[in-house]
Structure formats: C-alpha cells, structure tokens
Amino acid sequence: MSFEPLGENRFIVPIGPQHPALKEPGHFEFVVDGEIVTGASVRLGYVHRGIEKGAEDRTWIQNLYLMERICGICSHIHATAFVQGVEKLAGVEAPPRARAIREVFAELERIHSHMLWLGVAAHEGGFDALFMYSWRDREVVMDMLEMLSGNRVHYSANLIGGVKYDLNPEMMDKIRDGLNYLEERLAHYLDVVNHDETFIGRTRGIGTMTREQAQLLGAVGPTARASNFAFDVRVDAPYAAYAEFPVEMVVAQEGDLHARFVVRILETMESIRVLRRIFDNLPESELVTRVPRRIPAGETISRVEAPRGELFYFIASSGGEKPERVKVRTPSLCNWGTVITLAVGHKLADMPMILAGIDPCFSCNDRLVMVKRNHQDPQVWTWADLRNYGIEYYR
Amino acid sequence: MSSLEETLQRAENLLQPYGQSFNRPELNRLDVYLQRENLLAAVQALLEARWGYLSTITGIDRPSAAVEEGQTPTEGEIEVLYSFCSGAAVVSLRVRAPYSDAALPSICPLIPSATLGERELMEMFGVKVEGTPDTSRLILADSWPEGVYPLRKSFVPAARFSGEAKGG
Amino acid sequence: MNLAIHPLIVLLFFPGGLFLLASGLVFQWADRKLVARFQNRVGPRFFQPLADVLKLLAKEEIIPQGAHRGLFIALPIIALAAALTAALYVPMFGVQPFFSFQGDLIVTIYLLSALTISLGLAGANSVDRFSLVGATRTLTQLFSYEAPFLLAMIGPALAAQTWQISKINAFVGETTWFIVAQPIGFLVALVGLMGKLELPPFDAPEAETEIVAGALTEYSGRGFALFRLSKDIELVIGLTLVAAFYLGGIANPLEFLLKTGGLLLVMALLQTAFARLRIDQTVGMWWRVGALLGLVQILAILAGIYIRQWWL
Numbered sequence: 001m002s003f004e005p006l007g008e009n010r011f012i013v014p015i016g017p018q019h020p021a022l023k024e025p026g027h028f029e030f031v032v033d034g035e036i037v038t039g040a041s042v043r044l045g046y047v048h049r050g051i052e053k054g055a056e057d058r059t060w061i062q063n064l065y066l067m068e069r070i071c072g073i074c075s076h077i078h079a080t081a082f083v084q085g086v087e088k089l090a091g092v093e094a095p096p097r098a099r100a101i102r103e104v105f106a107e108l109e110r111i112h113s114h115m116l117w118l119g120v121a122a123h124e125g126g127f128d129a130l131f132m133y134s135w136r137d138r139e140v141v142m143d144m145l146e147m148l149s150g151n152r153v154h155y156s157a158n159l160i161g162g163v164k165y166d167l168n169p170e171m172m173d174k175i176r177d178g179l180n181y182l183e184e185r186l187a188h189y190l191d192v193v194n195h196d197e198t199f200i201g202r203t204r205g206i207g208t209m210t211r212e213q214a215q216l217l218g219a220v221g222p223t224a225r226a227s228n229f230a231f232d233v234r235v236d237a238p239y240a241a242y243a244e245f246p247v248e249m250v251v252a253q254e255g256d257l258h259a260r261f262v263v264r265i266l267e268t269m270e271s272i273r274v275l276r277r278i279f280d281n282l283p284e285s286e287l288v289t290r291v292p293r294r295i296p297a298g299e300t301i302s303r304v305e306a307p308r309g310e311l312f313y314f315i316a317s318s319g320g321e322k323p324e325r326v327k328v329r330t331p332s333l334c335n336w337g338t339v340i341t342l343a344v345g346h347k348l349a350d351m352p353m354i355l356a357g358i359d360p361c362f363s364c365n366d367r368l369v370m371v372k373r374n375h376q377d378p379q380v381w382t383w384a385d386l387r388n389y390g391i392e393y394y395r
Numbered sequence: 396m397s398s399l400e401e402t403l404q405r406a407e408n409l410l411q412p413y414g415q416s417f418n419r420p421e422l423n424r425l426d427v428y429l430q431r432e433n434l435l436a437a438v439q440a441l442l443e444a445r446w447g448y449l450s451t452i453t454g455i456d457r458p459s460a461a462v463e464e465g466q467t468p469t470e471g472e473i474e475v476l477y478s479f480c481s482g483a484a485v486v487s488l489r490v491r492a493p494y495s496d497a498a499l500p501s502i503c504p505l506i507p508s509a510t511l512g513e514r515e516l517m518e519m520f521g522v523k524v525e526g527t528p529d530t531s532r533l534i535l536a537d538s539w540p541e542g543v544y545p546l547r548k549s550f551v552p553a554a555r556f557s558g559e560a561k562g563g
Numbered sequence: 564m565n566l567a568i569h570p571l572i573v574l575l576f577f578p579g580g581l582f583l584l585a586s587g588l589v590f591q592w593a594d595r596k597l598v599a600r601f602q603n604r605v606g607p608r609f610f611q612p613l614a615d616v617l618k619l620l621a622k623e624e625i626i627p628q629g630a631h632r633g634l635f636i637a638l639p640i641i642a643l644a645a646a647l648t649a650a651l652y653v654p655m656f657g658v659q660p661f662f663s664f665q666g667d668l669i670v671t672i673y674l675l676s677a678l679t680i681s682l683g684l685a686g687a688n689s690v691d692r693f694s695l696v697g698a699t700r701t702l703t704q705l706f707s708y709e710a711p712f713l714l715a716m717i718g719p720a721l722a723a724q725t726w727q728i729s730k731i732n733a734f735v736g737e738t739t740w741f742i743v744a745q746p747i748g749f750l751v752a753l754v755g756l757m758g759k760l761e762l763p764p765f766d767a768p769e770a771e772t773e774i775v776a777g778a779l780t781e782y783s784g785r786g787f788a789l790f791r792l793s794k795d796i797e798l799v800i801g802l803t804l805v806a807a808f809y810l811g812g813i814a815n816p817l818e819f820l821l822k823t824g825g826l827l828l829v830m831a832l833l834q835t836a837f838a839r840l841r842i843d844q845t846v847g848m849w850w851r852v853g854a855l856l857g858l859v860q861i862l863a864i865l866a867g868i869y870i871r872q873w874w875l
Contacts (some may be wrong), residue, residue, distance in 0.1 A: 011692070045536065052519075053545050053546055056548075127837070127838035196837075202839070215448060325455050349842065
C-alpha cells in the first residue's frame with residue numbers, strides 16, 4: 001500500500017531565501033508530514049553575480065582579484081586554483097618559498113573555515129555555548145591572517161607567479177603560539193563532540209550517507225571523507241607545496257553528522273601539524289617569478305582542496321590578455337545533491353544540521369546581471385536603467 | 396608517475412570504442428573527443444569500470460569565426476566537457492553541439508548528481524539536455540528572459556560599457 | 564513577613580502589577596547576562612529588557628491576514644493576566660501571598676498552563692507555517708513536562724499535608740530543606756520549569772534555526788511585548804515556587820533574592836551546557852524519565868508519611 005501525498009494536502013515548510021538558519025540566501029522547501037520530512041528541493045542563485053561571465057572581460061591580473069571574491073571564507077583557495085592554472089598555461093612555476101607560503105595561507109584558511117563551521121553547525125543544533133566558544137577561538141586564526149596580510153578575510157596573498165607576503169621568524173613564533181592554543185582548544189571540542197550526550201543525540205545516526213551514496217551523489221571534501229570516500233586533492237594530486245609538506249588524509253567510517261564533525265576537527269588539527277612542519281623547514285627563495293602579460297593559448301584544469309572539498313577550475317586562454325573561459329566548480333555545488341537526498345525521512349528539527357553538515361557556501365555556488373523580462377532588448381540594459389528600475393520598483 | 400600514466404591508459408582503453416580522437420594536453424589529462432551519440436556509452440564505460448567520479452560539466456561557447464569573402468560561414472557550437480577525475484588524473488569527454496541543434500542526452504540516469512551541471516548548461520548556454528529530470532531554473536532569476544543565455548559570447552551585458560554608473 | 568496594604572495597591576503596584584513586571588525584566592536580564600557570561604560573551608546591559616519592551620510597545624502591531632483578529636489581540640492579554648494573577652498566590656519577594664486559600668497551588672499551576680496554552684493558541688491562530696509547527700511543538704511540550712512538573716510540586720504539598728502555597732512555604736521553613744529530603748523532586752521541578760519556560764535545551768518550540776520564532780513568529784509590537792513580559796513573570800513565579808518548596812521556604816526579601824538568584828544561576832548553567840533537544844527527544848525524556856522519577860518520589864513520600872504515622 002502506498003500513501004502518495006496529494007498535491008494540495010502537502011504541508012511545505014520553506015526555509016529561505018531569508019531564514020535564521022541560513023547565513024546566506026538560498027531557498028529550500030521541505031515537504032513535511034508532521035515532523036517528518038518527505039521531500040526536499042533547492043533553489044539557488046540568490047547571490048549569483050555573473051563572475052564566470054565577468055571573468056571573460058577582465059585581464060588575467062584583474063581576474064585574480066575577482067576570483068578571490070567568489071567566496072569570503074575560502075578566498076585564498078580560489079585565488080590559488082586560478083593562479084596555478086594560469087601559471088601552468090604560462091609554463092612557469094612559482095618559487096618553492098612562494099608555494100610553501102601558499103600552503104601556509106591555505107591551511108590557516110582551512111582552520112578558520114572549519115572553526116567557523118563548527119560554530120555554525122553547533123548553533124543550528126541549538127548548542128550555542130559551543131558556537132560562542134569556537135568563534136571566540138577562531139579569532140586567534142583571524143588575528144594571524146591579519147598579522148600576515150593586513151586583512152582578515154580577503155588576504156590577497158597570491159600573485160600570478162608567486163605570493164605577496166613573506167614570513168619572518170617573529171611572525172612564525174607568534175603563529176606557533178596561537179597554534180598551540182588552538183590545538184588545545186580543538187582537543188577539547190573533539191572531546192565535547194564525542195562525549196556530550198545531548199550533542200551526540202542530535203548528531204549520531206543523523207543524515208547517514210554510505211560510501212556508495214557519497215560516490216553516486218558526488219559528495220566531495222570532508223562530507224565525502226566522513227563517509228569513508230577517501231579522496232583529497234592535497235594527497236592525490238599535490239599542488240603548491242603539498243608534495244614537500246604532505247598532509248594526512250582524515251577519513252571516518254560512519255558517514256553521519258557526527259562523523260562530519262569529527263573529520264573536520266581532526267582535519268583542523270592536521271592543518272596545525274603541517275603548519276608547524278612548514279615553519280620548521282621553510283625553503284629560502286624568491287617570492288615571485290616573472291610571468292608574461294599575455295598568457296599563451298591553451299586549456300588547463302586546476303584542482304585544489306578547498307576547506308569544503310575539491311575546487312575545480314577550467315581555464316581556457318586564446319593567447320590574449322583576457323581568458324577565453326573560466327569555469328569554476330565549487331565544492332558546495334557537489335554537496336547539495338547529498339542534502340536533498342538525505343533529508344527525506346528525517347525530522348524537521350534535523351534539517352538545519354543536515355544543511356549545515358555539508359558546510360554550504362552559497363556565494364560559491366552562485367556566480368549575473370539582472371535583466372528585466374519583457375524589456376525590448378534585454379542585452380542593452382545600462383546601469384542607469386537598472387538604477388531607474390530599482391527606483392521605480394520601490395516607488 | 397607511472398600509476399598516473401596507468402590510470403590514464405586504462406581510461407583510454409575503456410573509451411577506445413567511443414572516442415573519435417584522443418589527446419594528452421597535459422601530463423595528467425586525457426581529452427576524448429566524442430560524437431553526441433556515444434556520450435552515454437562512454438560515461439557508462441567509465442562508470443562500469445569504476446573509473447573516478449564526475450567532477451564537473453563545463454560548457455564553452457565556440458562562436459563561428461569571422462567569415463571572409465567567398466567562404467561559407469561555419470556554424471557556432473557549444474562544446475561541453477564532462478570531466479572525470481581519479482586521483483590526479485582527469486579525463487574530459489568533449490562533445491560539440493551546433494547552435495541550430497544544441498541538444499545533448501542527459502547523463503542523469505547514470506549519474507544523478509549531474510542534474511545541477513546539466514541545469515546550469517541549459518540556463519547558461521541554452522543547451523537542451525534531453526531527458527534530464529528537473530528543468531526548473533537553478534541559478535538565474537525567475538524574471539530572466541527566455542532564450543537569453545548569459546555565458547554565450549554573443550551575450551554582452553551592456554551595463555559595464557555605459558559610463559553612466561558614475562555618481563550613482 | 565506580612566504586610567497590610569490596600570488590595571488595589573497590591574494589584575497595581577506591589578507586589579503585583581508594576582513591581583512584578585519590573586522584577587520580570589530584571590530576572591530576564593539576569594538570565595541573559597548569566598548565559599552570556601557562561602558563553603564568554605559580554606551580554607546585555609541592565610536596561611536592555613526594558614528598552615526592548617518599550618521599543619516593542621511603540622511599534623506597529625501587524626495582524627496577519629486570515630488570523631482571527633479578536634483572538635490575536637486577546638491572547639497576549641490573557642497570557643499576561645494569567646501570569647499576573649498567578650503571582651498573587653505565591654510568596655513573591657518574601658512577602659506573604661495576599662490571596663491564599665486551600666488549593667491555590669492547583670490554581671497557580673493551572674494559571675501558568677493557561678499562559679502556555681494561550682501561546683499555543685496564538686501560534687495556531689496566526690496561520691503561518693512556522694507558527695503552526697511552533698504551536699504544535701509548544702502544546703506537545705506542555706503535555707510532556709506538565710505531569711512530571713505537577714508531581715514534583717505535589718511532593719512538598721503531600722509532605723506538608725496542605726494544598727495551600729503559603730502553608731507549604733511555612734511548613735518547609737521549619738523542617739529540613741526539601742532539596743535534601745526530596746532531591747529527585749527538586750531535579751524534576753527545576754528541569755520541568757526549564758521546559759515550561761522553553762529555555763534551552765527545551766527550546767524546540769521556538770528553535771530559530773528551524774521555525775524562526777515558533778508560535779510567536781507573526782507577533783510584533785504590543786502582542787509580542789506582552790507575551791514576553793508574561794514569560795518573564797512566569798520565570799519569576801516558577802523560580803519562587805521551586806525556591807519556596809525545595810529551598811527551605813521564602814520568609815523575607817533577602818531569602819527570596821538569594822534563593823531565586825541561586826536557582827537562576829543553576830538554570831543558566833544548564834542552559835549553556837546542552838544542545839537543543841528535538842521535540843521527540845524532549846517528549847521521550849519527560850515520559851520515560853521525568854514522569855517516572857516524579858512518581859517514584861511521590862511513592863517515597865507517601866511511604867514516608869505512612870511509616871511515620873504508623874511509628875508515632
């Protein structure tokens with residue numbers, strides 16, 4: 001016997017585009033039967049900025065800064081992916097010290113991203129104490145990044161052919177101190193995540209994804225690794241200085257929310273270890289190599305491991321000052337499929353945590369220009385038109 | 396790296412019956428040019444051999460070259476890359492669809508997660524993906540006009556050329 | 564302490580009315596501040612709850628389409644009235660309750676439930692998905708904590724052999740603190756109070772990450788302010804009741820401050836220490852653990868009474 005819900009009798013709980021559980025705009029519809037979710041759908045695009053189109057109209061250097069602004073949390077990794085692709089096309093390699101410094105920024109960024117996530121995910125589960133504490137401790141990393149680059153979020157550490165900022169021993173000592181503190185705190189959070197009864201009640205066995213599902217749904221990053229789907233670009237295809245300073249892959253077997261917490265915390269601790277190794281053996285060299293202004297024609301694929309998973313850049317050059325095509329495939333996009341599938345059968349109360357469990361980044365997904373329907377010629381809509389439209393709209 | 400070479404060689408062997416031509420643009424990459432009809436079979440072959448995972452679907456607009464006197468104009472095409480990754484190796488299945496018949500078969504029956512990539516392809520390039528389960532808008536606004544595909548080269552957002560933005 | 568004041572002053576200023584409202588705001592502030600300090604935040608300044616209420620009172624009240632107008636406006640008033648009335652039977656601020664009769668314990672608990680029910684009705688009335696889910700959860704939670712909470716309140720009453728709050732209060736003041744004599748009852752009462760007040764980890768009915776503000780999503784302005792005020796007063800009454808019954812009674816204002824303040828500190832700690840329980844987990848916990856513990860406590864008390872009677 002089957003009970004197909006009738007169209008009119010369905011009770012839909014909308015989450016978004018504006019909703020307290022979402023820190024960025026996205027729209028989800030959960031069809032519920034009482035408290036049980038029986039269906040889910042997603043609508044993205046609320047923060048679509050047309051970056052891929054915009055990239056075709058900017059020079060390689062301008063694009064570097066554009067790419068960095070795809071995401072506020074993982075800005076460095078976007079720039080790294082882009083820069084490495086361009087360097088490959090140009091046939092140059094960044095000096096060893098520059099590559100090591102890229103890794104330093106990438107790992108610091110991972111620590112800050114994972115700690116941010118830890119707080120958000122705990123908040124979604126109504127565990128505000130953990131939220132406040134992890135965000136307090138995250139400030140330590142933010143201060144490090146600010147000390148290195150002068151910026152908390154968009155560090156702009158990359159240049160095509162190298163990096164901007166150097167590390168000096170005093171900085172490294174300061175960072176080491178901070179890392180020691182963070183390691184201690186993370187060990188404590190791991191203990192909380194593993195032993196707090198109410199927390200385990202909200203995470204264990206929730207949103208469980210098997211390895212096969214993870215593979216079929218195209219999960220990436222910590223979400224996949226928590227389901228024992230072991231792949232990490234840093235290990236499988238080392239870039240930057242990951243060949244010299246390798247990281248160990250963290251995998252878990254369970255595939256539930258709890259495993260995602262554990263994997264991310266352990267990954268953060270691994271980042272701390274690799275940072276220490278880099279500081280102990282930082283290679284000496286130049287910071288930048290020369291790169292021609294025109295990039296030779298060609299196509300390349302650049303993959304890096306962003307905090308949320310594999311970040312994929314396809315860059316095509318026609319030999320000019322501007323790229324022919326830049327395709328960005330962000331990790332969050334891959335992980336949406338898992339949410340929609342995993343949601344069914346769970347309770348409404350679990351939705352925020354399942355959503356947060358993949359560490360979604362909406363800005364990463366959505367990259368446009370708003371054009372009015374029925375306008376005579378949508379392709380010639382000037383900024384002034386847009387502005388008038390806005391004024392008219394709210395009159 | 397021999398294992399990388401082996402992985403790529405294995406993919407090449409798998410795809411031998413379907414590909415028109417093969418190319419190694421970089422050490423870790425294999426480009427396989429396909430006819431549209433062979434796309435599903437090629438994906439199937441990779442899946443059955445458990446070769447990697449679908450990383451992304453990339454569309455590229457290839458507009459017709461400027462026509463010189465006396466030549467017949469060639470039609471513009473949309474080229475689509477289905478990139479599969481396995482470790483460091485990347486295999487791209489490359490398919491082309493002309494503007495007049497911009498259609499591709501859906502690979503969703505084989506890989507359900509391809510739906511997001513296919514929807515993006517439909518919205519941004521105007522490629523009709525036949526048989527894809529969900530055709531609703533994913534990224535573009537609901538008020539976006541039909542038949543305008545922003546990632547085609549012919550689409551020029553005029554706003555950026557108008558100097559009127561100054562002074563708000 | 565027993566004061567002789569004109570009933571009108573009792574109702575409007577002290578200890579009812581204005582004074583009660585003010586103390587509700589103070590307790591709300593203390594609760595928020597304590598939780599904030601436990602979470603390593605700065606927390607609100609002392610006038611913040613008052614500023615919130617004044618701001619809300621000044622704001623436009625929006626009545627959603629489809630909601631019953633009369634009910635929408637009346638429910639916050641009923642809730643506040645219930646809370647204010649309930650306070651009259653409780654030894655507020657260490658002053659003897661001004662209205663007292665045999666059975667006022669039951670009336671007080673009933674009035675506090677009326678508050679929760681009007682909250683649930685308000686949610687169900689405002690035809691909004693979030694409100695509806697919130698209302699369902701509020702009422703589900705009501706049914707789960709009410710029985711154990713009642714059992715925990717009956718414990719001291721049985722021991723004191725009376726249903727009158729003032730007499731229980733006096734009786735308790737003369738014997739060992741019931742927190743020692745009936746520790747299970749105290750625990751159930753305290754946690755039950757947190758459930759009643761929808762404080763974390765029992766805040767599933769207003770879990771903002773799922774259903775925005777739960778039953779009160781559509782409320783703004785005056786209605787929201789009144790609901791919040793009644794919640795604050797409920798907090799004071801609840802703390803007073805638990806302190807009076809289990810912490811050796813409340814005989815003067817100093818005792819009142821120390822005992823309720825101590826309880827609030829414990830409650831703030833409990834609020835910070837746990838993740839939010841899902842509504843099914845809440846119900847399961849109350850019926851499987853809470854109600855059972857409450858019953859065991861009652862049986863133990865009854866047995867104690869019989870043994871004493873037989874002994875003497």
